[in-house]
Amino acid sequence: xxxxxxxxxxxxxxxxxxxxxxxxxxxxxxxxxxxxxxxxxxxxxxxxxxxxxxxxxxxxxxxxxxxxxxxxxxxxxxxxxxxxxxxxxxxxxxxxxxxxxxxxxxxxxxxxxxxxxxxxxxxxxxxxxxxxxxxxxxxxxxxxxxxxxxxxxxxxxxxxxxxxxxxxxxxxxxxxxxxxxxxxxxxxxxxxxxxxxxxxxxxxxx
Amino acid sequence: xxxxxxxxxxxxxxxxxxxxxxxxxxxxxxxxxxxxxxxxxxxxxxxxxxxxxxxxxxxxxxxxxxxxxxxxxxxxxxxxxxxxxxxxxxxxxxxxxxxxxxxxxxxxxxxxxxxxxxxxxxxxxxxxxxxxxxxxxxxxxxxxxxxxxxxxxxxxxxxxxxxxxxxxxxxxxxxxxxxxxxxxxxxxxxxxxxxxxxxxxxxxxxxxxxxxxxxxxxxxxxxxxxxxxxxxxxxxxxxxxxxxxxxxxxxxxxxx
Numbered sequence: 001x002x003x004x005x006x007x008x009x010x011x012x013x014x015x016x017x018x019x020x021x022x023x024x025x026x027x028x029x030x031x032x033x034x035x036x037x038x039x040x041x042x043x044x045x046x047x048x049x050x051x052x053x054x055x056x057x058x059x060x061x062x063x064x065x066x067x068x069x070x071x072x073x074x075x076x077x078x079x080x081x082x083x084x085x086x087x088x089x090x091x092x093x094x095x096x097x098x099x100x101x102x103x104x105x106x107x108x109x110x111x112x113x114x115x116x117x118x119x120x121x122x123x124x125x126x127x128x129x130x131x132x133x134x135x136x137x138x139x140x141x142x143x144x145x146x147x148x149x150x151x152x153x154x155x156x157x158x159x160x161x162x163x164x165x166x167x168x169x170x171x172x173x174x175x176x177x178x179x180x181x182x183x184x185x186x187x188x189x190x191x192x193x194x195x196x197x198x199x200x201x202x203x204x205x206x
Numbered sequence: 207x208x209x210x211x212x213x214x215x216x217x218x219x220x221x222x223x224x225x226x227x228x229x230x231x232x233x234x235x236x237x238x239x240x241x242x243x244x245x246x247x248x249x250x251x252x253x254x255x256x257x258x259x260x261x262x263x264x265x266x267x268x269x270x271x272x273x274x275x276x277x278x279x280x281x282x283x284x285x286x287x288x289x290x291x292x293x294x295x296x297x298x299x300x301x302x303x304x305x306x307x308x309x310x311x312x313x314x315x316x317x318x319x320x321x322x323x324x325x326x327x328x329x330x331x332x333x334x335x336x337x338x339x340x341x342x343x344x345x346x347x348x349x350x351x352x353x354x355x356x357x358x359x360x361x362x363x364x365x366x367x368x369x370x371x372x373x374x375x376x377x378x379x380x381x382x383x384x385x386x387x388x389x390x391x392x393x394x395x396x397x398x399x400x401x402x403x404x405x406x407x408x409x410x411x412x413x414x415x416x417x418x419x420x421x422x423x424x425x426x427x428x429x430x431x432x433x434x435x436x437x438x439x440x441x442x443x444x445x446x447x448x449x450x451x452x453x454x455x456x457x458x459x460x461x462x
Contacts, residue, residue, distance in 0.1 A: 015302050016302060049326055049327030049330075115402060117372060117402070119372070119373060119403045120208070120210075120211055120426065121456040122207060141456040141457070143251075143282060186280060186281060186282045187280070188459075189459045
């Protein structure tokens with residue numbers, strides 16, 4: 001069975017992603033060991049709270065390089081919420097703090113005129129069929145909690161958006177990395193279906 | 207797109223649901239985990255657990271419950287009741303709660319909100335506000351609505367948000383338990399002054415009350431207990447009622 005490392009860098013509630021992955025049949029382990037992360041077949045980077053605090057916590061745990069490598073080296077990778085945002089170069093939430101720089105672009109505040117955070121379910125609008133998110137015309141609802149959103153330099157990495165005061169990036173793909181702004185682990189049932197498909201793609205790739 | 211949320215609230219004491227429920231087919235109506243899982247599959251958008259456990263030595267049972275819920279329920283849930291310091295919040299969030307709801311201790315010491323928000327983020331901190339109509343305004347009451355504070359509820363709502371509350375849970379103590387509907391004036395006074403999501407609570411007796419809460423109170427989410435627990439209405443009926451009035455909701459998932 002493919003081994004999934006869920007990166008544990010000591011912030012907030014990282015257990016939900018782990019439990020949800022286990023519930024869909026993954027051999028997922030929470031870990032803060034570089035060796036475990038390097039040895040895993042697939043890696044998940046969760047994240048909640050403040051961008052700068054998450055980047056700092058990752059660094060304090062000595063996991064910055066292991067996280068960046070996992071997102072770049074062709075192994076299946078899943079970033080969730082701030083775990084998605086950290087893949088970009090920078091965030092307006094924490095000026096001066098460098099992101100992991102895996103995906104070109106920055107993270108900016110949600111547009112004025114909408115409530116912040118967006119704390120609600122929203123319907124994904126897919127730009128194309130996606131092996132994890134479903135066909136372009138399928139309807140899936142995910143739970144969002146965020147005040148900032150990613151703005152990739154290359155718009156072709158965007159695979160899903162939601163309508164929240166305009167189009168807000170909900171999911172991006174670059175290489176083997178999938179990163180989502182929403183919380184699939186808190187979006188029963190559609191989010192669990194997404195995680196299950198992701199786990200199945202790992203098995204197929206193995 | 208604003209998508210309204212429908213949130214059942216469960217009162218728990220010593221890890222058991224009190225104010226029983228009469229869901230058909232539940233093996234144990236007092237089991238918070240089974241009830242939460244049932245609401246998850248019925249399409250509830252979130253859950254709120256209000257811990258009314260009085261004695262502190264029984265609070266470990268709440269943490270056990272939170273752990274169990276977190277491993278079986280995959281929608282967001284908030285736990286409130288008796289959170290007096292950051293350590294309390296840390297325990298609950300560490301056990302798997304997505305948000306904590308603070309009330310009395312935050313009124314006594316608003317820095318509690320900023321302390322929790324600084325460590326875990328604004329999105330983790332819900333400020334529960336129990337308000338009672340006094341003259342032309344509303345006053346904050348503590349200890350389940352028994353103790354007046356002299357603090358203006360609208361002012362407090364704004365203060366709580368300034369301190370980092372990411373969401374407000376506003377309960378009308380005048381309406382709570384009456385089945386007469388939300389206090390829309392209270393909710394509108396708050397939603398027009400803050401830019402964070404507001405959950406309306408207290409007084410739901412009919413599906414129309416849920417609709418009115420969104421339309422007249424301008425709230426983002428509606429919370430109810432008895433109409434769901436006693437089977438008066440299902441989550442699906444609530445969502446259909448909202449939808450029929452042009453309010454966008456996440457559709458109830460198909461059974462299975």
